[in-house]
Every structure is written in C-alpha cells, then in structure tokens.
Amino acid sequence: MRWNIKPKPEPHLVSQLATELKVSKLIASLLVQRGITTFNQAKQFFRPSLNDLHDPYLMKDMDKAVQRIEKAIANQENILVFGDYDVDGTTAVSLVSSYFRSFYPNVATYIPDRYDEGYGISFKGIDFADDNGFSLIIALDCGIKSIDHVAYAKSKNIDFIICDHHRPGENLPDAIAVLDPKRSDCTYPYDELCGCGVGFKLIQALAQNKGETIEDLIPYLDLVATAIAADIVPMTGENRILAKFGLEFINSNPRPGIKALIQNVKKKVLTITDVVFIIAPRINAAGRIKHGNHAVELLTEFNLEQAEQFASEIEGYNLNRKDLDKQITIEALAQIEENNEKEKFTTVVYNENWHKGVIGIVASRLTETYYRPTLVFTKSGDKLAASARSVKDFDVYNALEKCSEYLEQFGGHMYAAGMTLKEENYIQFKEAFEKVVQESIHPDLLIPEISVDAEIDLTEINPKLIRLLHQFEPFGPENMTPVFTAKNLTDTGYGKTLGQNDEHLKLFVKQNNSEGFGVIGFGLGKKLELTKNHKPFEMAFCIDENEFNGNVTVQLRAKDVR
Known part of the structure; x- marks a missing residue:
C-alpha cells in the first residue's frame, strides 16, 4: 500500500473556520480539505436542503x-x-x-x-x-x-x-x-x-x-x-x-x-x-x-x-450471480497465471463461455488482485464484448479512445467502460491497449493508495468528534470517509486473525496511556506479525461504530498497518 498523506491545509483558514463554527481544528481541517472554507459553505454541507437544488x-x-x-x-x-x-x-x-x-x-x-x-x-x-x-x-x-x-x-x-x-x-x-x-x-x-x-x-x-x-x-x-x-x-x-x-x-x-x-x-x-x-x-x-x-x-x-x-x-438471480462471479474470477486468475502476464501494465482476459452479465464484476475483482487497468472479454453474438475497470486516477475511457480503431463501439466513464470488437481484432487491440497504458500511466498508480486525511492521537476520539463525523455523511467519491493515522500504537497482546483463511485482523490498541480501542482490519491478517510482542506500529484507519446485541461501541477499522 502507498500511503498518501494529504498536505495540511492553510493554518489561518483552519483556525478561522474552527472559531466561526466552534469546532476543533481537526474538524475544520477536514472541511477545508473538502473545499469548504466559509461559514455558509459549512452550513450548506452540514445542513443540506432540497431548496439548494438547482433550477x-x-x-x-x-x-x-x-x-x-x-x-x-x-x-x-x-x-x-x-x-x-x-x-x-x-x-x-x-x-x-x-x-x-x-x-x-x-x-x-x-x-x-x-x-x-x-x-x-x-x-x-x-x-x-x-x-x-x-x-x-x-x-x-x-x-x-x-x-x-x-x-x-x-x-x-x-x-x-x-x-x-x-x-x-x-x-x-x-x-x-x-x-x-x-x-x-x-x-x-x-x-x-x-x-x-x-x-x-x-x-x-x-x-x-x-x-x-x-x-x-x-x-x-x-x-x-x-x-x-x-x-x-x-x-x-x-x-x-x-x-x-x-x-x-x-x-x-x-x-x-x-x-x-x-x-x-x-x-x-x-x-x-x-x-x-x-x-x-x-x-x-x-x-x-x-x-x-x-x-x-x-x-x-x-x-x-x-x-x-x-x-x-431477484434474490435467486443474485445467488446465481454470486456463483458465476466466483467461478469466472477463479478461471480468469488461472488464465493470467498460465499466460505469464503478471508483470504487464494491464489485465486483458477472454473466454467465449463467460457469462456476459458478470464480466464487469469479475473485472473489478481482478483489479483488486493485480491493481491495474483491466478488461474482461466474452463472446456476444458474432462479436466480443468487454467490461473495463480502472485504478484510481487513471482514465480508462481515454485509453480506449486511443485504441478505438480496433473497436466497433465503446462508452463509459473514467473508471468503468464497455466495448465490443470483432474477434479478429482482439490480439491487435490487446497489444495496443497494453502499449497505450504502459506509455501513459504513472508507475505509482499501479500501487494501491490509501489517502490519509490527518494524523490524530487516540485521545481525540470522543463522542463529539464521532457525532460531527456522522454529519459528513453520506460518504462517496470526493467526500470519502475520513482516514486517520496514529503512531506509537501497541496491541494489548490479544491480537489474532479471523476468517476461514485467517485473512482478517483483530486487535485491541492503546497509545501511551490512552483508552483502548477495538480494531478490525479486513484482509489484513498477514499484518499480525507487525503487532506482536507489544511492538509499536503506525495504523491508517477509519472511525466506526459497531452495533452488537443493541450495544454501540467505537471501533477502528484498519486500512493498513506499518
């Protein structure tokens, strides 16, 4: 994982906003990072109204x-x-x-x-x-x-x-x-x-x-x-x-x-x-x-x-979809291994029998595995059809546009697109797409990035902070759930892995003499070694609330540990 710590916003803007809104500098800083610098912008952000919709x-x-x-x-x-x-x-x-x-x-x-x-x-x-x-x-x-x-x-x-x-x-x-x-x-x-x-x-x-x-x-x-x-x-x-x-x-x-x-x-x-x-x-x-x-x-x-x-x-169709998606992902990963294409800048796979309805989901799964622009092709009538998925900050639509001489049609967005082509153009297109991506993608974009908003002490996590963070919702692109880092954390010694293949991480962390917090890290099971024997570590995380048997507790959702 590549940790991208966002630059600290202008201190005077943060101080001014914190004073005007009567909030902590941490909250004011998160707002300024989102382009919210005035009292009125903050009011619109925290109190959205249907009357703010455009004519x-x-x-x-x-x-x-x-x-x-x-x-x-x-x-x-x-x-x-x-x-x-x-x-x-x-x-x-x-x-x-x-x-x-x-x-x-x-x-x-x-x-x-x-x-x-x-x-x-x-x-x-x-x-x-x-x-x-x-x-x-x-x-x-x-x-x-x-x-x-x-x-x-x-x-x-x-x-x-x-x-x-x-x-x-x-x-x-x-x-x-x-x-x-x-x-x-x-x-x-x-x-x-x-x-x-x-x-x-x-x-x-x-x-x-x-x-x-x-x-x-x-x-x-x-x-x-x-x-x-x-x-x-x-x-x-x-x-x-x-x-x-x-x-x-x-x-x-x-x-x-x-x-x-x-x-x-x-x-x-x-x-x-x-x-x-x-x-x-x-x-x-x-x-x-x-x-x-x-x-x-x-x-x-x-x-x-x-x-x-x-x-x-529809629930029945969804269960069927899950089975297909799982099976095709296994076959696609095997194809990448067999063709020895793990070192490429792109993933392009094809099987005429793959179900057209799930190739988009499979493309997303392959992107998670190899983290590079990905196309999954199948047969559709007398043509080949594909779904494309991209990595953060790389425009796959523009890349397809540069290879459009081989395509019958294509459309979509920066991160997801669809296309069709004639079967005889598949190999030439695959080579052209690899070349375009290789020449235009920054190598950093091929390493998954964690975008970190701010460093905090665990002592700053209190009910008021959590209440204000809830008001940042709903979260989504360009208004993502805030990600924090904290240094010098130690596990109390009860850290363990969870899941069938020990893929998830569960800790209970403290920082100096702070109150302790439960941590869940999905897919971070391999990081357990870094946290053993009270060794200090740094963690990137979101602040969550966990509801169990009617009780709500604060839980940190780890994104990475180093």
Missing part, C-alpha cells in the same frame, strides 16, 4: 423536453420510457414511468435485453415502439452517442428525448431534446449527476409546471439515492443532497420494492454503503442474469405482497 430549467434543452412531453400528454400520445439494464438505468426508468403514471396512463417501459440487444438504445426497441404506436421515446442513462438509432426512429415518425450523463461524442443525436450536463454547450451548474439524477431533473421541471413542490417528489428519492450510490458518482453538490434525503426516505418509508429488498436486514439504519452492497447488487442481478424488466417490475410495484414475490425471485 432544472438551467439544463440545456430542458424547456424543449418539457414542451414535447406536455404536447404528447395533451394529444394522448403513447410514451415509451427506455433505459439501460443496470441500476442507474432501471431506477431511472422506474422513477420517470412511475411519476408519469401518477397522472397519465399512456406510458410503458422498455429495457433492452443485455444479450440480444446489448447496451443502449436498440433498433429492436425502436421497432417495438413503432409496432405498438409509440410516438415519443424518453431514453434514460443512454443515448448520447445513438446518432443512427435516433435517425432511424425519426424515419418512423418517433421523437426522442435523451437524458444521459455519459460523455458526448463530437456530434449529438438529432433528438427533440438532449439533456446531458456533460454537453460542452450546457451551462448547468452541476455536471456529475447520474442517469437517474438527470431523469429526476426532468420530473422536477414537469412538477414545477404543474405547481408541485420539491416536497411532492420526496417519494422518488429512494430510487435516486440508490442510483447515486451504485453508479459511484461524486458525493458532492446535488448528488449529496439527493442521496441524503433519498437515504432518509429508504430508512423511513421506501417504496414496496425497496422495502421488500431490505426487510431481512438486521440493521436499524442503512447507510450509503449498505445501499451499495445490499440493494444495488440485487437490482443489478436482474439485468445480469435474467432481464432488467424484473428490476423495473419490482421498483414500480405498489402492492407489498407482490413486491415481496418479485424480491424473492
């Missing part, structure tokens, strides 16, 4: 989108809500369709089949719209590069409204409206929304025209929070506001579909991390194993009994 009409083409939808409703047109099969896409489709259906009946949904149609807008979907009398398609979480598809729809007198958050190409599709805050000509103040977030801005604009308030839209925020958590977008600005209020709704009165997914969870209060690891994988499993429609059915069902039935089916 949706600041988004380019929003007025055109709303006008076309209002015209469709006035003329009793059939509207098809189309979206991708992952969490962001299925939550977005569920959000927009359930909002429309609250006042307009002529609405249907369409999720493309991952295997038959692939990612994004499909010709098959447009033919379905044409055959069934739909004259308006609203595409969510996809469509920004679908120039040919939108032209094809236009030839059949079907209009498109695109709501996307992926990077546009040089030209935009010829749609009635293209809502994407990443458009170069869009001056919307926040460009890190997920696809469901862009869908939410659309219903916010429609609601404003109907005289509804933001409070009327709170019942849709459970979906938005789930998409924000799953899509790993920055937890800043509007995303943080929407996630905070969406999480509150998940914990108080979520829609039956989400209630059915979480009713067996023992925790009293779910965090964003729980959404990422409990709700999101189950929603995703539908599109990975069976069909994304199952997720939309679950999330738009308002009868709890029926929702529980859907959730039970």
Whole structure:
C-alpha cells in the first residue's frame, strides 16, 4: 500500500473556520480539505436542503423536453420510457414511468435485453415502439452517442428525448431534446449527476409546471439515492443532497420494492454503503442474469405482497450471480497465471463461455488482485464484448479512445467502460491497449493508495468528534470517509486473525496511556506479525461504530498497518 498523506491545509483558514463554527481544528481541517472554507459553505454541507437544488430549467434543452412531453400528454400520445439494464438505468426508468403514471396512463417501459440487444438504445426497441404506436421515446442513462438509432426512429415518425450523463461524442443525436450536463454547450451548474439524477431533473421541471413542490417528489428519492450510490458518482453538490434525503426516505418509508429488498436486514439504519452492497447488487442481478424488466417490475410495484414475490425471485438471480462471479474470477486468475502476464501494465482476459452479465464484476475483482487497468472479454453474438475497470486516477475511457480503431463501439466513464470488437481484432487491440497504458500511466498508480486525511492521537476520539463525523455523511467519491493515522500504537497482546483463511485482523490498541480501542482490519491478517510482542506500529484507519446485541461501541477499522 502507498500511503498518501494529504498536505495540511492553510493554518489561518483552519483556525478561522474552527472559531466561526466552534469546532476543533481537526474538524475544520477536514472541511477545508473538502473545499469548504466559509461559514455558509459549512452550513450548506452540514445542513443540506432540497431548496439548494438547482433550477432544472438551467439544463440545456430542458424547456424543449418539457414542451414535447406536455404536447404528447395533451394529444394522448403513447410514451415509451427506455433505459439501460443496470441500476442507474432501471431506477431511472422506474422513477420517470412511475411519476408519469401518477397522472397519465399512456406510458410503458422498455429495457433492452443485455444479450440480444446489448447496451443502449436498440433498433429492436425502436421497432417495438413503432409496432405498438409509440410516438415519443424518453431514453434514460443512454443515448448520447445513438446518432443512427435516433435517425432511424425519426424515419418512423418517433421523437426522442435523451437524458444521459455519459460523455458526448463530437456530434449529438438529432433528438427533440438532449439533456446531458456533460454537453460542452450546457451551462448547468452541476455536471456529475447520474442517469437517474438527470431523469429526476426532468420530473422536477414537469412538477414545477404543474405547481408541485420539491416536497411532492420526496417519494422518488429512494430510487435516486440508490442510483447515486451504485453508479459511484461524486458525493458532492446535488448528488449529496439527493442521496441524503433519498437515504432518509429508504430508512423511513421506501417504496414496496425497496422495502421488500431490505426487510431481512438486521440493521436499524442503512447507510450509503449498505445501499451499495445490499440493494444495488440485487437490482443489478436482474439485468445480469435474467432481464432488467424484473428490476423495473419490482421498483414500480405498489402492492407489498407482490413486491415481496418479485424480491424473492431477484434474490435467486443474485445467488446465481454470486456463483458465476466466483467461478469466472477463479478461471480468469488461472488464465493470467498460465499466460505469464503478471508483470504487464494491464489485465486483458477472454473466454467465449463467460457469462456476459458478470464480466464487469469479475473485472473489478481482478483489479483488486493485480491493481491495474483491466478488461474482461466474452463472446456476444458474432462479436466480443468487454467490461473495463480502472485504478484510481487513471482514465480508462481515454485509453480506449486511443485504441478505438480496433473497436466497433465503446462508452463509459473514467473508471468503468464497455466495448465490443470483432474477434479478429482482439490480439491487435490487446497489444495496443497494453502499449497505450504502459506509455501513459504513472508507475505509482499501479500501487494501491490509501489517502490519509490527518494524523490524530487516540485521545481525540470522543463522542463529539464521532457525532460531527456522522454529519459528513453520506460518504462517496470526493467526500470519502475520513482516514486517520496514529503512531506509537501497541496491541494489548490479544491480537489474532479471523476468517476461514485467517485473512482478517483483530486487535485491541492503546497509545501511551490512552483508552483502548477495538480494531478490525479486513484482509489484513498477514499484518499480525507487525503487532506482536507489544511492538509499536503506525495504523491508517477509519472511525466506526459497531452495533452488537443493541450495544454501540467505537471501533477502528484498519486500512493498513506499518
């Protein structure tokens, strides 16, 4: 692990903020590191309000989108809500369709089949719209590069409204409206929304025209929070506001579909991390194993009994997904060993029999193992399809762009992307991708990094600090859980390893004469040697609370020991 200790912020800014807010310099320092330097910025950060959301009409083409939808409703047109099969896409489709259906009946949904149609807008979907009398398609979480598809729809007198958050190409599709805050000509103040977030801005604009308030839209925020958590977008600005209020709704009165997914969870209060690891994988499993429609059915069902039935089916898909993911990861690791490719700058593996629905998860697992940009390929029809995952601070999308002569199509973000290519181009592409990464990646980026916010003494860990750290939530990219270091720690002598293969570490640490704290270090079992015989060590950790039998105790979650 490479420890990156963040530079100490400007002392005068820290002192000034600490005085104004009546907080410790440690808290003030954490705020300044997050770009919060004034009383008002801190107030917005600690007390997010739905009234701080931007006017949706600041988004380019929003007025055109709303006008076309209002015209469709006035003329009793059939509207098809189309979206991708992952969490962001299925939550977005569920959000927009359930909002429309609250006042307009002529609405249907369409999720493309991952295997038959692939990612994004499909010709098959447009033919379905044409055959069934739909004259308006609203595409969510996809469509920004679908120039040919939108032209094809236009030839059949079907209009498109695109709501996307992926990077546009040089030209935009010829749609009635293209809502994407990443458009170069869009001056919307926040460009890190997920696809469901862009869908939410659309219903916010429609609601404003109907005289509804933001409070009327709170019942849709459970979906938005789930998409924000799953899509790993920055937890800043509007995303943080929407996630905070969406999480509150998940914990108080979520829609039956989400209630059915979480009713067996023992925790009293779910965090964003729980959404990422409990709700999101189950929603995703539908599109990975069976069909994304199952997720939309679950999330738009308002009868709890029926929702529980859907959730039970999805639980089955999720167990199947786990088995596949485990098996393919074992096969992929064996392939890397056999081909003697452990010293490369990239991981690129292929097996025509791997399940297309889980190659993205496998790519993430391989990235955790070898920590380098990773592509996992499988056969998809007469082409090869792949999922890409990257390491911190390396833009895999840009790397793919430089190899695009070998690709049929590709799209995505800095850290995750998807692509297809012809089988005969696989070897050339693999070599080109290795060369691009080798020439452009800084060697440091191939060593996992722990970003440390501040050094503290264990004596500083008290109820007030923990209470204030809770107010930094929800955590996510660009607002991560604070990581601290403490030096001269010793274990009381009862340190041990846990887990089937002794992979986890459990300690009880003290610093000089401080109060002792329990420590859990997942995946750090091999570090036990460093802590034996009262040898002093340094630890990077987060401050957690552990709930057991109704008792809540402070626990340090170790990230590394040295």
